[in-house]
Amino acid sequence: MFFLYQILISIIILLSPIIILIRILKNKEDIKRFKEKFCLFSKKKVAGKLIWFHGASVGELLSLIPIIYKLEKNTSIKQILVTTNTLSSSKVFKKYKFKKTIHQFFPIDHSFLTNKFLKYWKPHVSIFVDSEIWPSMTLTLKRKNIPLILLNARITKKSYKRWLKFNNFAKYIFSKIKIAYPQNKETKKYLKNFNVKKIKELGNLKLIENTKDKKDNISDNLNSQFKKYCIWTAASTHENEETFCASVHIQLKKRIPNLLTIIIPRHIDRVDEIIAQMQSYNLKIATHSSKLKSLNNVDIYIVDTFGETKKFFRISSSVFMGGTIAKKGGQNPLEAARYGSKIFHGPDIKNFPDIFRLLKNLNISKEIRSPKQLASLISFNKKTSGGVKLKKIGRLIQEKTLKELQPFINNEP
Numbered sequence: 001m002f003f004l005y006q007i008l009i010s011i012i013i014l015l016s017p018i019i020i021l022i023r024i025l026k027n028k029e030d031i032k033r034f035k036e037k038f039c040l041f042s043k044k045k046v047a048g049k050l051i052w053f054h055g056a057s058v059g060e061l062l063s064l065i066p067i068i069y070k071l072e073k074n075t076s077i078k079q080i081l082v083t084t085n086t087l088s089s090s091k092v093f094k095k096y097k098f099k100k101t102i103h104q105f106f107p108i109d110h111s112f113l114t115n116k117f118l119k120y121w122k123p124h125v126s127i128f129v130d131s132e133i134w135p136s137m138t139l140t141l142k143r144k145n146i147p148l149i150l151l152n153a154r155i156t157k158k159s160y161k162r163w164l165k166f167n168n169f170a171k172y173i174f175s176k177i178k179i180a181y182p183q184n185k186e187t188k189k190y191l192k193n194f195n196v197k198k199i200k201e202l203g204n205l206k207l208i209e210n211t212k213d214k215k216d217n218i219s220d221n222l223n224s225q226f227k228k229y230c231i232w233t234a235a236s237t238h239e240n241e242e243t244f245c246a247s248v249h250i251q252l253k254k255r256i257p258n259l260l261t262i263i264i265p266r267h268i269d270r271v272d273e274i275i276a277q278m279q280s281y282n283l284k285i286a287t288h289s290s291k292l293k294s295l296n297n298v299d300i301y302i303v304d305t306f307g308e309t310k311k312f313f314r315i316s317s318s319v320f321m322g323g324t325i326a327k328k329g330g331q332n333p334l335e336a337a338r339y340g341s342k343i344f345h346g347p348d349i350k351n352f353p354d355i356f357r358l359l360k361n362l363n364i365s366k367e368i369r370s371p372k373q374l375a376s377l378i379s380f381n382k383k384t385s386g387g388v389k390l391k392k393i394g395r396l397i398q399e400k401t402l403k404e405l406q407p408f409i410n411n412e413p
Contacts, residue, residue, distance in 0.1 A: 001169040005135055009110045016108070027269055030087055036105040039116040043102045048078030051409060052123035054106055057086040059332055060129045061093060063152060063205045068101055070402055077409065081121055092307040107137075114140040125408045129205070130154045130183075135173050142176040147408055150180040151401070152205035155190040156329075156350065163194065171195040181404070184354040202404060203397035204355065206334050207390065210310075218311045225295045226315055229260035230380045233312050233341075236266040236331035237322035242274045244325055246281045247371035249299060252378060260295070262312050264303040266322055266331065271304045313339040318378040320368075321345045330356070337364050338391060340384035344368050344377065362386050 012019070016038075023029035033042055051071065055061050061084055071077055080101040084090065093103040107113040114137045126141055127149045141148045155163075163170040174194035182188040183204040191199050218226065232252075234245040242263055249261040265274060271287065278285050283299040286292050288308070295301065303312060313319065319336040323329060324346030332352055333343045343365035349356040359365035364386040368374045 001166060002135060002139070002172075006111060009108065009136070013108060013110060028087055030090060030105075033090070033105060037108050039107050039113050039120065041104060041120065043104060045121055046079040046100070049076055049124045049409075050079045050081055050121060051077055052081045052083070052121065052126045053129065054083045054126070054132055055089075055129035056132055057084060057089045058092050059206070060084070060132070061089045062210055063208070064129060065096060065210050066208045066398055067205075067401060067405075068098065070398075071405075071409070072099055072101060074409065081123065088306060095307045106134075109134040109136040111136050111140065118144055118146065124411070125149065127151050127405070131156070131159060133173065135169075138173050138176050147178040148176060149405070149408060150177050150191075150196075151405075153180045153182045153187050153191060154184070155187045157186070160190045160193075178408075181401075186353075200404070202400045203393070205397065205401065206332055206355070208394040208398045208401075209338055209391050210335070218315065221293065223315075226260070228295075229258050230256050231260050231262060231316055232318040232320070232378050232380070233262040233264065233316040233336075234320040235264045235309060235313070235322060235336060237263055237320075238266055238326035238328050239270070241322050241326050243277055243281070244371055245320065246278055246283060246300070248320075248375045248378070249283065250281065251372060251375035253299075260298065260301055262301045262303065262316065264309055264312060268304045268306070271302060274302060310335060310339075313341055316341050317380050317382045318342050318344065320374060323351070324348050333359060333365065334390065338387045338394075340382045340387040342366070342379055342383070344374055359386075362389055364390075 020029055020034055024031050036042060053064050053068065055064060061082065064082065068080060068082070071080060078100065082093065082101060082103050083106040085106050090103055090105070107117045118140055123146055125147045129151050131154050138148060171194050174191065174196050177196050179198040179200065180191050180196045181200055181202045182191055188199055188201065234241065237245065242265070245261060245263060249259065253259045263274070265271065275285050278300050284297055285300050285302060286295055286298045288301065288303045288305050313336045319341040321331050321333045321343060323331045327348045329351035330345060330349040332355065333345065334355060337343055337359055343359055345356065345365060345367055347367060347369065356365055366377065368377065
């Protein structure tokens with residue numbers, strides 16, 4: 001099976017010039033840095049102990065930030081390498097000022113490239129986050145005797161069924177994991193079925209509060225503009241959810257004239273499409289990147305920049321989480337909840353069932369099914385008690401996680 005997998009990856013490499021060009025044209029690839037995926041590195045290895053973290057994209061990267069900040073203070077660690085797969089995550093990484101942590105793109109999962117990658121970086125330990133399981137890299141790490149830790153592991157029912165089609169192959173790959181820390185009970189069951197020998201529960205890494213930054217504050221000029229309005233936010237929206245929110249806005253405005261709806265699309269390359277849809281509703285639009293000095297008569301404020309979501313959660317008492325109406329499984333609601341926002345979501349929350357269940361139990365979230373229902377529930381009064389509880393849970397998970405990782409970092413048995 002592994003031989004067939006390598007053939008498939010080899011074909012992808014042969015086609016990669018065309019694939020890369022298309023991705024560059026779609027603004028999904030860094031024109032200068034895509035070579036890192038072929039192990040042509042843009043950063044240099046520092047002599048000494050290197051700890052390697054890998055996560056697929058923005059969400060996984062953000063869940064690692066608090067852990068990385070703590071580990072940067074460990075004097076035995078000379079360098080921390082973070083790899084991701086997406087352009088958006090590389091842009092978000094740039095916003096953090098680390099002293100000894102660098103970012104590179106994860107290599108294409110071919111044995112030749114994974115071997116070259118590990119030969120260059122020589123990580124002391126590899127820590128993969130969420131659902132990142134790559135057969136070639138996993139086997140190369142095992143061959144080089146570099147521990148592979150699966151942190152905050154998540155396997156959905158859909159991906160489990162996909163792996164199950166190649167059951168023996170899956171068991172062979174997963175058995176190479178040194179230890180896995182599942183973020184929910186479902187994942188724990190699936191990891192056991194795939195012969196992961198050591199499994200331990202720590203809690204969900206995404207419950208840890210991310211490091212606060214002055215850049216998370218809205219500028220004084222924009223803040224003075226926002227104070228004129230009653231504001232609610234729709235975050236990580238997908239196709240058709242923006243029009244859903246437009247309907248909410250129209251209904252709300254009947255009783256709240258000074259209403260401003262902030263929309264933060266999941267993919268900012270859809271902004272032109274969203275603006276066109278909003279104009280058909282006769283709504284006045286402003287984009288964050290336009291840096292308007294006045295927001296007079298603006299209905300919809302679209303955030304079309306990376307990594308600024310927190311700024312708007314700070315000022316929003318009510319937040320609708322996208323991906324839950326569009327049947328995308330939902331996006332992570334924790335950041336908004338930590339800022340004391342009331343969370344509203346549609347019925348599709350399969351990506352984060354445990355998190356939404358926790359928020360429901362804490363009376364932080366509520367399911368909605370129509371614009372009319374959402375418009376009737378939106379509040380403009382922040383309540384911070386739920387956020388305080390979440391932060392306490394997150395601190396405990398962070399302490400346990402750092403304690404668990406320490407023996408691998410110190411090379412203890």
